[in-house]
Amino acid sequence: MTFNIDKELITLPIHQNTIKEYNEQLRYPPSMFNNNYNIDFKTQTKQLLETYIDCYIAGIVDLANSTSKINKLGGNYIKYLHIQYANNTVLKNKLEQFKTDYKNISKDISTDNLTLDYIVNDENYYFSQLLNNIVSTEGSSTSTDTDFNNYCKNLNDPLLKVFKCLPLLLKDPMCVLPDDEENNINNNDDDDVKVAGGTIELTCPITCRPYAYPMISRKCNHVFDKDGLTNYFQSNEDGNQIKCPQGACKAYLTMSDFIKDDIMDLRCKIYKNISKKNKLNKNNDNINDVIL
Amino acid sequence: MSSLCLQRLQEERKKWRKDHPFGFWAKPTKNSDGSLNMQRWDAGIPGKENTIWGQGCFPITIEYPNDYPSKPPKVKFPAGFYHPNVYPSGTICLSILNESQDWRPAITLKQIVLGIQSLLENPNPNSPAQEPAWRAFSRNIKEYETKVLEQARKYPK
Numbered sequence: 541m542t543f544n545i546d547k548e549l550i551t552l553p554i555h556q557n558t559i560k561e562y563n564e565q566l567r568y569p570p571s572m573f574n575n576n577y578n579i580d581f582k583t584q585t586k587q588l589l590e591t592y593i594d595c596y597i598a599g600i601v602d603l604a605n606s607t608s609k610i611n612k613l614g615g616n617y618i619k620y621l622h623i624q625y626a627n628n629t630v631l632k633n634k635l636e637q638f639k640t641d642y643k644n645i646s647k648d649i650s651t652d653n654l655t656l657d658y659i660v661n662d663e664n665y666y667f668s669q670l671l672n673n674i675v676s677t678e679g680s681s682t683s684t685d686t687d688f689n690n691y692c693k694n695l696n697d698p699l700l701k702v703f704k705c706l707p708l709l710l711k712d713p714m715c716v717l718p719d720d721e722e723n724n725i726n727n728n729d730d731d732d733v734k735v736a737g738g739t740i741e742l743t744c745p746i747t748c749r750p751y752a753y754p755m756i757s758r759k760c761n762h763v764f765d766k767d768g769l770t771n772y773f774q775s776n777e778d779g780n781q782i783k784c785p786q787g788a789c790k791a792y793l794t795m796s797d798f799i800k801d802d803i804m805d806l807r808c809k810i811y812k813n814i815s816k817k818n819k820l821n822k823n824n825d826n827i828n829d830v831i832l
Numbered sequence: 833m834s835s836l837c838l839q840r841l842q843e844e845r846k847k848w849r850k851d852h853p854f855g856f857w858a859k860p861t862k863n864s865d866g867s868l869n870m871q872r873w874d875a876g877i878p879g880k881e882n883t884i885w886g887q888g889c890f891p892i893t894i895e896y897p898n899d900y901p902s903k904p905p906k907v908k909f910p911a912g913f914y915h916p917n918v919y920p921s922g923t924i925c926l927s928i929l930n931e932s933q934d935w936r937p938a939i940t941l942k943q944i945v946l947g948i949q950s951l952l953e954n955p956n957p958n959s960p961a962q963e964p965a966w967r968a969f970s971r972n973i974k975e976y977e978t979k980v981l982e983q984a985r986k987y988p989k
């Protein structure tokens with residue numbers, strides 16, 4: 541598997557060390573016994589993506605007409621997850637192999653003898669042989685692409701979701717995402733909650749204003765602004781779970797059921813950006829009209 | 833009044849002016865000095881066409897508490913209003929207006945007035961709120977209809 545080293549990264553207003561470290565990680569992907577890179581990789585990817593988005597908002601980078609930058613970054617991230625997943629399945633297979641091998645030789649060993657001392661001073665070299673087998677063999681990953689896709693779905697990784705959604709949101713920040721539909725089918729308490737006429741509302745149902753800090757309920761996927769939620773939960777003196785603020789939703793919630801909704805935040809940022817641009821264009825048209 | 837209450841009511845007013853269901857009206861009342869009282873609104877609910885309520889547009893008052901939208905507004909018809917689910921004081925007994933029942937902060941003015949319109953022709957048999965309309969509705973439907981038609985003439989569209 542090869543990664544895409546993005547030369548344009550250098551043009552981003554971000555510390556050059558971060559870019560250097562990121563590219564370094566692409567050159568040396570995680571190995572079977574050293575997976576602890578991935579935390580850094582994830583942080584770096586997130587930082588780079590955020591910088592791209594900030595630059596887009598500031599008008600420095602035109603993401604809407606060139607999603608290839610996002611795709612490169614996202615592609616690398618998915619490849620990274622894939623390597624990590626493949627390594628894990630290989631390790632899992634090896635562990636299974638070890639268990640089977642152990643069962644075969646354990647007939648010779650009574651469990652009473654199975655102390656750490658025994659293993660370390662193992663006269664018959666059973667364990668060293670087994671361990672040798674495990675470490676020295678290549679190992680095989682029996683996982684398919686479907687397995688990996690299912691793994692990604694269960695992973696529920698917010699960054700992965702952002703990569704998937706961003707190209708769609710750049711085109712239409714109010715669009716209904718395929719995942720939203722899935723959520724609605726899974727908990728069909730109220731169909732018109734998030735989706736109104738095929739578009740997503742970018743205003744909070746409590747404050748009725750554009751989101752400032754959107755938060756999503758992990759139990760029912762309803763989204764509200766932080767201010768509105770704080771107010772709602774403060775009105776409940778005893779601190780017990782109370783009904784979701786959305787009409788007819790059956791979930792009982794506390795503030796701790798909510799996390800920041802990155803996707804809604806993106807929608808609002810992109811929407812603002814597009815309306816700003818439209819306004820500018822209109823003004824320019826008007827100026828042209830006057831000149832003509 | 834909390835800042836959220838006032839902010840939300842201003843947004844409700846904007847939304848209502850932009851778009852509201854046909855035949856309905858709603859607006860904040862005015863204080864004696866001419867300024868707007870955002871926490872007290874007057875509104876009108878038209879009866880649905882082709883029902884015994886169809887000839888009238890019925891006045892309500894909406895009072896928003898300081899902790900709105902965490903708590904629901906209090907909605908009233910004029911005292912003595914004839915309907916099985918309206919208390920003698922005029923207070924409307926409707927689950928979406930009840931904090932311990934179905935009220936949620938996300939419920940809008942539009943949903944409230946549509947809910948009340950639907951209650952007019954579909955009284956809820958599980959929550960009687962006054963004796964006369966309730967008795968007539970369950971025992972003497974002719975008398976009930978006559979009274980409703982009479983009342984509708986009092987509040988013409």
Ligand SMILES: [Zn+2]
Nearest residue numbers: 760762784789
């Ligand atoms: Zn909910």
